[in-house]
Amino acid sequence: MAGAEWGSLEQCLEKHIPPAELREVKRILYGKETRKLDLPSSAFEAASREDFELQGYAFEAAEEQLRRPRIARVGLVQNRTPLPTDAPVAEQVAALHKRIEAIVEVAAACGVNIICFQEAWTMPFAFCTREKLPWTEFAEPAEDGPTTRFCQKLAKKHDMVVVSPILERDGEHGDVLWNTAVVVSNSGAVLGKTRKNHIPRVGDFNESTYYMEGNLGHPVFQTPFGRIAVNICYGRHHPLNWLMYSINGAEIIFNPSATIGALSESLWPIEARNAAIANHCFTCAINRVGLTNASLCSFKAHRDFGYFYGSSYVAAPDGSRTPGLSRNQDGLLVAELNLNLCRQMNDVWNFKMTGRYEMYARELAEAVKPNYSPTILKE
């Protein structure tokens, strides 16, 4: 298996496949072609100066008579942690704030209305270590921690909704930790928070050492740019999680994640995209880049976790998707969404209408009983 040095699937296809066939390949792999966004050259210059990739695409929808196009630009940020993981905690956080501030400046120049950072973005992804200090020191209060205040400042300055996934310390309720996304309105007010509903217990990533399943259900946030929800990381493997956000009205579901090569790279293009199709909504899949720094772990057996493979992308309710960001570089993906496409695809496919949710509510309620006996036909 090639490592992180291999740039991206898209680059490879573009390089080798002749144009006429490439069109077919892309149609089958990516669906209806997304238009390249005409982003300002100053934004590309800034991205190049700051050493991150910038890509932009637009998803279009049919014109309607009674609704005007409902256009929202989303920004997806993937990045490595700038400082080594043994630098002082406060310095690591400050360096991340600085890095993100620079990327958000470019996003603002690109007209981004809603930006989302990667899972637990203010820290190295230390949950594979099972060690507590110093990692738990990266936790902050959701409503009035330094990172939320930082995001409020950004949101107000740029008139931008900010989705900020952090490790939350809930000081008012037993000092417990949560894996949380804070949603800050473009006014600068905290709209609310949402918590990771499904916790991995996979190999070294048993994150239940740190936090448990979210207790906030499936909230949706009404913003001036559309209704959004946040399905954090491992929740993308659970179709019911996406479904409940969608039933609650989400038009855009962000999936800030941290996931590594060998385990999940071939699943990555499938899951968020399937959710966009199944729920008539846009999904935004965000993954980290970079090696899991060896200094994260004091246990020798834990030193080689591989690399986060980036490849952040946006998928649309018609099954189309953008190319992915790089597998190894920091990046900002800008996608212009016409949210009218959600209801249009809903009206084409009708999955909510044909979903038979009453039946499934009944069947699931039965299935969770310890003495449930499934229907198995035998000879």
Place this chain on the structure above:
Amino acid sequence: MAGAEWGSLEQCLEKHIPPAELREVKRILYGKETRKLDLPSSAFEAASREDFELQGYAFEAAEEQLRRPRIARVGLVQNRTPLPTDAPVAEQVAALHKRIEAIVEVAAACGVNIICFQEAWTMPFAFCTREKLPWTEFAEPAEDGPTTRFCQKLAKKHDMVVVSPILERDGEHGDVLWNTAVVVSNSGAVLGKTRKNHIPRVGDFNESTYYMEGNLGHPVFQTPFGRIAVNICYGRHHPLNWLMYSINGAEIIFNPSATIGALSESLWPIEARNAAIANHCFTCAINRVGLTNASLCSFKAHRDFGYFYGSSYVAAPDGSRTPGLSRNQDGLLVAELNLNLCRQMNDVWNFKMTGRYEMYARELAEAVKPNYSPTILKE
């Protein structure tokens, strides 16, 4: 958009991409590589003589100490209707029986244990016409119709489980029609039947003109070669449908379908594969090939429905998949599955354990109430 003449995505990638990079492309697009099956040359010769494509792949699993490998070979059949749609009904059915008999002979030579045909395999896919006669004459009783008797003969002869999706006429209950799959045991006995749970109401494919949503729930069939279920066509868009078959114990879920280019081709590689990942099971996606014959429709507006794009494939619980069969040729895809992989992936990912089905049963039961008010946070 190129038409049906474009053979397959895989052929194109193989042709243009250099070997070292092709390995990476395949890893990202198809997951862990499937081994090519060493099928008998006589089978390839017969397939060539009968003018259908034959491909075979094996999915492997780790060795276990207490369980021996649980190997099952499945066969997926995709085919066009041999006679024109204005030929007499009985002749069309006889020609299809003959065609399938020849393909099943080859499957038997390849050691197939469970074979599944395409949706409503004994007839042209006429549900887009909205006309009744002669199409409804293709309907048969599930338990003792001529096609079921034909399948019983094949099953017994070849010691093979046969999954036979037909248009069912239920003469004992109001003479209604159903979209049904009959499962015949390798002994020749009818194991039972299952009905399509979700009915498309999409454009010209409003099949509720002919039959309604299935009333048999989510039965699973215990065969000597593993526990199987059948999610017919449009049910693949509904993650809950896959989930309930899986909760009921299915290790292999067949998805016999009939779906056309412009509408769904970019969704096709995503949905059944996502279901294999999300449910720790194998999924077998089967689509027709061939043009929707113009003579199907008396209405001019309905003459051009496009073509069924084949591309049948098998996906595994680790997210890997086989290449697809051709987009335009009849074909038999043989896949050797080690069913131990299901529990192994279950133990890696734990989605059933982390699925929180109690919560979703409650949330869904609330959500279906007409006065349900979703959690939407506003400023």
